[in-house]
Amino acid sequence: xxxxxxxxxxxxxxxxxxxxxxxxxxxxxxxxxxxxxxxxxxxxxxxxxxxxxxxxxxxxxxxxxxxxxxxxxxxxxxxxxxxxxxxxxxxxxxxxxxxxxxxxxxxxxxxxxxxxxxxxxxxxxxxxxxxxxxxxxxxxxxxxxxxxxxxxxxxxxxxxxxxxxxxxxxxxxxxxxxxxxxxxx
Numbered sequence: 001x002x003x004x005x006x007x008x009x010x011x012x013x014x015x016x017x018x019x020x021x022x023x024x025x026x027x028x029x030x031x032x033x034x035x036x037x038x039x040x041x042x043x044x045x046x047x048x049x050x051x052x053x054x055x056x057x058x059x060x061x062x063x064x065x066x067x068x069x070x071x072x073x074x075x076x077x078x079x080x081x082x083x084x085x086x087x088x089x090x091x092x093x094x095x096x097x098x099x100x101x102x103x104x105x106x107x108x109x110x111x112x113x114x115x116x117x118x119x120x121x122x123x124x125x126x127x128x129x130x131x132x133x134x135x136x137x138x139x140x141x142x143x144x145x146x147x148x149x150x151x152x153x154x155x156x157x158x159x160x161x162x163x164x165x166x167x168x169x170x171x172x173x174x175x176x177x178x179x180x181x182x183x184x185x
Contacts, residue, residue: 010095012073018065022058029054067104071097074108074120078155082109082120085163089113091172091180092162098183100135107132107151111162112180114170119151120158129153136179145175 003013029051036047073095086092090113097106105128109120117136121129129151140147152158 006093006096008076008079008094009073011068011071011097012095015065015068018061018068022061022065025054025058025061029058068097071095071106072123074122079109081155081159082111082162085159085166086111087166089166089168090162091177093180096183100131103131103135105132105135109158110180111158111165112172112176113165113168115145115147115173115176116165116170117147117149117176118158118161118165119149120155121151121153122155124151124153139179140176143175143179145173147176 002017003010032047032054033043033051036045036051037043039045039047079094082094083092090111093110094108096108096110097104099105106121107119108122111118119132121132133149133151136149137147150161152161
C-alpha cells in the first residue's frame with residue numbers, strides 16, 4: 001500500500017516502496033529476457049521486446065527513489081511532540097518533499113494556523129529556508145492571500161511556535177489549505 005503524503009514516516013515508507021517496486025520490475029524484466037533467450041536460443045524474440053519495455057517503469061521508479069534518497073523522515077518522538085503542541089487546531093504535515101519550477105524542496109514538518117505558516121528544516125541546505133519561505137509566500141500572494149512564513153532549524157523552536165499558534169482561534173484560509181493539499185499531490 002502506498003504511503004500517504006504529509007504523514008509522519010512518509011519518506012521512509014516511500015523509499016522502501018520504490019526500492020521493492022524497482023527490484024520487482026528488474027526481476028520480471030530479467031526473467032522475461034532469460035525465458036525468451038533460453039526458449040529461442042536468440043535475443044531476437046518477443047519476450048526480449050517486452051523485457052526492454054519493462055525497463056521504462058523501472059526507470060521511473062529509479063527517478064522517484066533518487067529524488068527521495070537525500071531526505072529522512074522526522075522521528076516519531078519529535079512528530080509526537082509537535083502533534084501534541086498543535087492539538088486539533090491548524091494543519092500539521094510531516095515529511096514534505098515538493099517541487100517548484102526550479103527546485104526540489106524538503107520540509108521535515110509544516111504547521112499552518114490562520115495566515116501563519118511554520119516549517120521545520122533540520123538539515124538545511126544553503127539558502128533552502130529562504131527559497132521555501134519565498135516559494136510559499138509568492139504562491140499565496142498570487143492567490144491573493146498574504147501569509148507569514150517562518151522556517152525553523154530546531155524542533156524546540158518550532159514546537160514553541162506551534163503551541164503559540166494553536167492557542168489562536170484563527171481558521172486556515174481555504175486558499176492556503178488548498179495550496180498545502182496541492183504541494184502534497
